[in-house]
Every structure is written in structure tokens, then in C-alpha cells.
Amino acid sequence: MSTSLVRSRAIIAQALDRQRWQQIDAGAVLQEDGVIAAVGTYTDLRKRYPNTPVIGNGNEIMLPGFVNGHHHVGLTPVQLGSPDMPLELWFITRMVARNLNVYLDTLYSAFEMIASGITTVQHIHGWMPGTPNEVETKADQVIRAYEDIGMRVSYCYAVRDQNRLVYQADDAFVESLPKELQGPMQRWFARFKLGLDDAMGMFESMHARHNPKPRVKIQLAPANLHWCSDRALTALSQTSRKYKVPMHMHLLETAIQKEYASRRGGCTAVEYIDRFDMLGPHLTLGHGVWLSEKDVDRMAQAGACVCHNCSSNFRLRSGIAALNHFEAKGINTAIGLDEAGINDDRDMLQEMRLVLRAHRVPGIGDEVPTMAQVLRMATIGGARTTGFGEQIGTIAEGKAADLSLIDWEQISYPYLDVEMPLLDAVIQRAKTGGVRTVMCNGEVIYDNGRFTRVDRENALKTLHDELQHALSDDEVERRNLSKALLPHVKRFYTGYFDSAKHEPFYRQSSRI
Template identity: 50%
Template sequence: MSVRVVTARWVVTGISEDGEIQMIDDAAIAFEDGVIRAVAPKAEIVAAFPDARVEEYSHHLIMPGLINAHHHVGLTPLQLGAPDSPLELWFAARLAIRKVDPYLDTLYSAFEMISSGVTTVQHIQGWAVGDLDAVVGSASRVIEAYDDIGMRVSYCYGVREQNRFVYEDDAAFCDRLPPEIGKAMAAHLQRLTMPFEDFLTLFDRLTETKTSRRARVQLAPANLHWMTDDGLLALQEKSVAANVPMHIHLLETAYQKEYAYRRTGTTAVRHLEKLGMLGPHMTIGHGVWMTEEDIEICAGTGTCICHNCSSNLRLRSGALPLMELVNRGMTVGMGIDEAGINDDRDMLQEMRMVLNLHRTPGIDPSDVPSAGDVLRMGTEHGARTTAFGTEIGQLEPGCRMDAVILDYDKATFPYQDPDIAPMVALIHRAKSKDVDTVIIEGEVVYQDGCFTRVDRDAILARIAEALAAPRDADELHRHELREAVFPTVRAFYDDYLQNTADRTPFYKASSRR
């Protein structure tokens, strides 16, 4: 392929160690075969590559592509019939959601992500129904959808061995139910069950069959309560042998903190440390209920964290003590999880949410995240939680050419004082409408509100047609089952917090007296 050049009023190359946004004025990027060759002032690039095709964006800013470091589904649970609830009850509420073809479902959220500047997604699939071949088929359809739209994906399938519905053995929970309901629930859970070896085979088959260089496969032990210690150790061994990272949900709620104590007599983080599972290859999704000692352990081992701000707010999970991590120099990515605060996947909005949620009372700037901190979470640090690592997340020579071109004039109309740095202004003000162009692996996949590979209107029409049909027999059965089991799930957690009830906060945001 020949060298191409894009020019802009500003190019943001990355963020310095002290959180300063690094930017070149009147700049250009030269790239070839999906890889950045050079980034420098426009005059230097044009002189160095005189035969290159040049595309000019005179009133725009080019920034690294954003990374959604924790994602699951397309149509949101709310869209499909599950209202927001505390996480442990939300699992029960989701029992009755509608079925959607995984290919169409994946494209739905890919449209939202790309149009808000996301170029790479950490897709953690789970709960596919059926045997190994059925799950391979579903996973392959997810990866195919990302390939068709041109998006970069770090894919993993959440491994669940036990405790699939509440924080106790499946059979024990079913025994809590009236006999007929318990029997129906057991049958439902059986449909979600695979032998552990099949999860390893799933990883192998997906790794062997994927063809796109924009897709990589990694591993995902779903959570401590969903895994046995033997299973965790087997996945750690597989991770080392295959040289791939892992992503685990952990300490999302206070109830998960309590579960870890009941099972291990210590914290979930301490338990994973004892098993030898922590390190830069491991990302903890959520981590809201880490103790100060847990944070020190993660910092000392180089373990990554993914902050899922909107999800934690919506599901009443709590708030990650972000600055305790940032001030220790930890790698912290950012994920939108099932859906953002507006029930969508808008990464520009999510960055603003993170920036503002953690603005605690006081005047010391080190107590709150800077715009640079948040941008780094959404780019470089998010990249390190994926199987692509340092190949993405920056606009530097040798990195993959994944970039977002924002229309600065449109985003800041009618006025923006130049005392405010351009990228800072955009973090505060830019919306999806201001995303002019998205480039992934050197290819324009989105421009002027249109996707270059996939007809968005046609896909949305197919989804609408499919979901316009009445619930089928399986969906009706699960809807009835949800109503029958929900009170038992609620009762299970009534007195659950017995050993870890201390909620002394990291943040002090109000005063009773």
C-alpha cells in the first residue's frame, strides 16, 4: 500500500507520565498499511512524503482512537425488558430479556461506539446457550460483526463454572424454590453450563480460526464467585502458555466483597495474589470494593483496573476510588459495560462522567482527575488492558493507525477562548455529532455520519423487524420464571452483609452535621 497523509489543526499524540496532553500544532500523520510512519508538523511530513495522498482537516483535531475496555452486549438490558436494579437483583431481572441474533446485536453497539470515537473494544461475551459448537457459533458471529464493520476487537468469553444465579451453589439455590419452579430453574441453568475443558477448547478454536488482524482472543475468568480455584489456576496456565491477557470482574459490589471473605477468609484481591494470578496481564473490571491494601497489592504487581463508571452508578454498585489508583501510577482503563448513563455507548460522554464524578470537595488538584488523566484512561491505559497492548492508544510511529478526527469548530461553536487547551475543551464539550471521521487500521470506517462498510439503517430495520414479533415460547417461559424466582433472589441477600459491613469511604462528599 502507498503512504497516506492526514493533516489537521492539531494532532494529539498521547499523554506524558505527569498527565500532560501532548499535541502538535498544524500537524500531519503519515501512515502505510495500517501503521503510522511519522507524526510531525505538516510541512515536515509533506516534504518527507511528496508522493503521498494528502487529506486535509483544517479546523479539526486528530486524537488516538478511544478504547472501550469493558463491553458485553448490543441492545441494552433496559431495551430488552430488564429495568435497572442493584447488580445482584439485576441478574434475576435479565432472565426475561428478549433474544437477539449475536451478529445484529454486535453491530448495534458497534454503531454507537464508532460514532463516539471508539476504535477498539474489549468484548466479553457470556451466557450463550447450548453446547460447545453452539457457543463457538455465537462467538464467531460476534467477531464476524466487528470484522464486517472494520472495528478492532479484543474478544473473550466469560468462563463460569458455578454459582450462576446467586452467590451459592446452583443446586442449593434451586432447592430454595418451590419444587416445580426449582426444577424449571435447574433446567435453565443447565442450558448455560459447559464442561470446563470446553471453555479452553473454545479459546483454541477461536484463536485458530480468526482471520482479521483487527481481532485477537484473550481469556476471561468471569468473577471469583463464578470460578473454582482449580479453574482459575487452569486459566492462568493457559494465559501464560498462549501469551494472552485476562480480564476478570471483581469486587463490583459490597456483596462480592462479602462472598470473597466467606469463601477465602480474606479479600478477593489477596486470594488472587496467593494464586499467582495478578500482574500486568490481568485486568480487574470494576474493583469498586477494593480495600487500601488491595490497591497496594494491585499497584505493586502492576495489575490493571478497568473503571466502569456509568455501570456502577446505574446498578448502585458504588464508586471506584479512582485517585487512589491514579496517584499510585496504576494502569486504569475505562469501560462503558452494558450501557452508559444515557443507555448507549457514547465514549465521549463516559469520559466526561469519569472526569466529573471524582471531583471531590477541596482545592488540591491532585485530589481529582485531570483531563489528561481521563484521556489516558480512554486511550493508552485502556489499550494495555487488551490483547493489542502498546500497539494502539497513541499516535506515534510504529503504532497502528487508529484515529478519531473531531470537528473542533463545530464542537465549540459559537465560541471557545484559546486559553483553554483544545483537547481539554473537547473533553468537556465534544459530542458524537462532532466526530467527523474514524480511522481504524488506516481505513476510514466512519465519515460524515455514515459507515463505509455496513448499512446502518438496514441493520436497524432487521433488528426492529425481529423484535416486533411476539415473545416465543422460550422467552415467555423465562418471563414467567423471572417473576417466580425474583422474591427468592431478593430474600437471599437480605442479611448477606455480615462480615464486611464496614463501609468507611475513600471519598467524603457530604456532612451529616
């Protein structure tokens, strides 16, 4: 049996409500085989378990491992040549991405996540070229990277079976292009050979092979309304309920997506997917920037969740989600770093501060995000959107021993007023450089800057070296196609909607 006693200056075990959290000064946790067996003071637990190995020096703050509720890639779009721009145009620039070693690419972002205290990630695998067997092999490589480094992963493959580049049928889009672009565009579409039935078969295969593992869960991802036919929505909803697995769906990230739903169904996107019995605690909407007030009420009634991707919404000009209203309605919310945070990395400590401050509307009311709320979003709120559910997200007996220890001196030096609440100090001041220890399932996977299972320097050097060769022929063609397509796609969306009709919800209500 693997047993250890984890010591701290103080434990911040969980958020109790918007203003309060559970705190245990001079606290400690006894973990046995990856499960928290006891929580109390270090003095008491040390007396009871005198021979148990101790982790921590007693001058660190212990928190639950964070959950990155929405993640896609390792090397960021900027690193791969895709600058920030409005989402629908940004999709076109993403065509320039290199052919990557997905195992090493996944490790790259995992290093960054763990170093900021993240122990669980919701990995939403994007559209992958290749045959069904090739795609499933790459999916397995992604999961293997997380297994090797020791993180938890709730994995889903984003299913899309229509409108794969713009919000229009593929054939119609190809026909709208100049003759010289039609061939390259058709070749680009032809690279993707995984159909809807293949995707559902891949889910079943991966669920059978991976879901029983303690640090891996397999769930479902309808990519977005415009990417999913009615047949796909039906299959995904039914499969989610049959296998009792969550779904994570991008929805209403932009105003153009809101207009698409109106044109497709004469209703909102939430009303449309509600026709397929998709709403419920098992569904998380990624982004949800353009939800209407009626949509928010329906989400709250159904118990559905929202993953708030604050940095991404800023970077891609999508808007500001109505987080204060979600909170007022009791919707469970998570925090996602998406492709990358505001500093083009995966730093949950910084993302929490961004969420805290991005929604500070004028006034003296208490409707703005609080420290405890942001902690909850990054822990139990995120946990509830994954296949791990209530197993993670808090420090309590019976929960998984997923913990992080942050150096108190890094937070408090050279001075910190004694009356400053502990959680305020941690969220406002903790940096990745102060993260000393990260534990997942009772195992230390990060110790004073060193990853215990994987050689970071060797992995990154190998990734670097593999990308030093010249672009392949298909990479060159995609790069040229992306540049040539951009003005045509921009024209497609110009005038797509009358902006006066689509005032964002965060401007419609002073409560937000």
C-alpha cells in the same frame, strides 16, 4: 500499498503525565498499510509526500482511537426489558432478554462506539446457552461483526462453572425454591451446556483461528470469583501464562461480592486470586469498587490493571471506585462502558466527562482526575488491558493508524477563549455529532456520519424486524421465571452482610 496523509488543525498525540500532553499544531500523520510512518506538521509532510491522498480538511482535532475497555452487548438491558437495580437483583431481570441475532446485535453497539471515536473494544462475551459448538458459532458471529465493520476487538468468553445465578451452588439454590419454580429453574440451568473444559477448548480453538488477524485478539475472562471454582482459576491462570494472553476479570463490583470472598477464603478477593498466581500486568479487574487499601497496594505492586466502569457503577448502585487512589498508587486504569453509559448508549466522549467529574472530592488539592489522565485512560490505559498492548493508544511512528478526527467548529463555536487549553476544550465540549472521521488500521471506517463498510440503516431495520414476532415459548417461560424468582433472590441477599462492617473504601479515606 495503502498510503494516506491525515491532516488536522492539531494533533493530541498522547498524555505525557497527569498535567501534560503531546500536541502538534497544524499536525499530520502519514500512514502506510495501517501503520503510522511519520508524524509532523502538515506543511512539512505534504512537501515530502506531495502525491499522497489527504484525509481531513485541516479544521479538525486528531486524537488516538479510543478503547472501550469493558463491553458486553448490543441492545441494552433497558431495551430488552431489564431496568436498573442493584447488581445481584439485576442479574435476575436479565433472564428476560430476547433470543437475539448476535451478529446484528454486535453491530448495533459497534455503530454507537465508532461514532464516538472508539476503534478498539474489549468484548467480554457473557454466558451463552447452547452446546459447545453452538456457543463457539455465536462467538465467531460476534467477531465477524467487528471484522465486517472494521473495528479492533479483543475478545474473551466469560468462564463460569459454579454459582451461576446467585452466590450459592446451583443445586442448593434450586432446592431452596418452592416446588413450582424448581422445574423451570432446572430447565433454565440446563440450557447452558458449556463446561469448564469446553470453555478452555473453545479458547484454544478461537485463539488459533483468530489471534493472528491484525484487528482481532483472543484473551481470557474469569467471569468473577463467585462464578469460578478453584479448578477454573487454576486453568485460567495457567492458560494465560502459557499463551501469553491477558485476562479480564469482574471483581469486587459490589459489597456482597466482598462478603462472598471473605466467606469463601477468609480473605479479600484479591488475596484469594493471588493464591493462583493471577496478579500481574496481564490481569485487569473490571470495576474493583470494593478493593481495600491493602488490595490496592498489592495490585500496584503486581502491576495489575483496573477498568473503571463509572456509568455502570452508578446505574447498578455498586458504589464509586477509588479512582483517585488508584492513580496515586500508579495503577494502570482503563475506561469501560459496560452494557451502556449513563445515557443508555456507548458514547466514550460523554463517559470521559463522567469519569472526570465523578471523583471531584472537596478541597483544593490536585488529586482529582485531570484532562490528561482521562485521555490516557481512554487510550493507552485501555490499550494495555487488551491483546493489542502498546500497538495502539497513541499517535506515534510505528503505532497502528487508529485515529479519530473531531470538528473544531463543533467544539469552539460560537466562542471559545484562546487561552483555554485544547485538551480541556475537547474533553469538556466534544460531542458525537462532531466526530467526522474514524480510522482503524489505516482504513477510514466512519466518514461524516456514514459507515464505510456496513449499511447501518439496513442492519438496524433487519434487527428491528427480527424482534417483531411474538415471544417464543422459552422466552415466555424465562420472563415468568424472572418475575417469580425476584422476591426469593431478594430474601437470599437480605442480611447477607452487616453493612457496618463493609464501609466502602472511597468513604474510608479522605485521599480519594
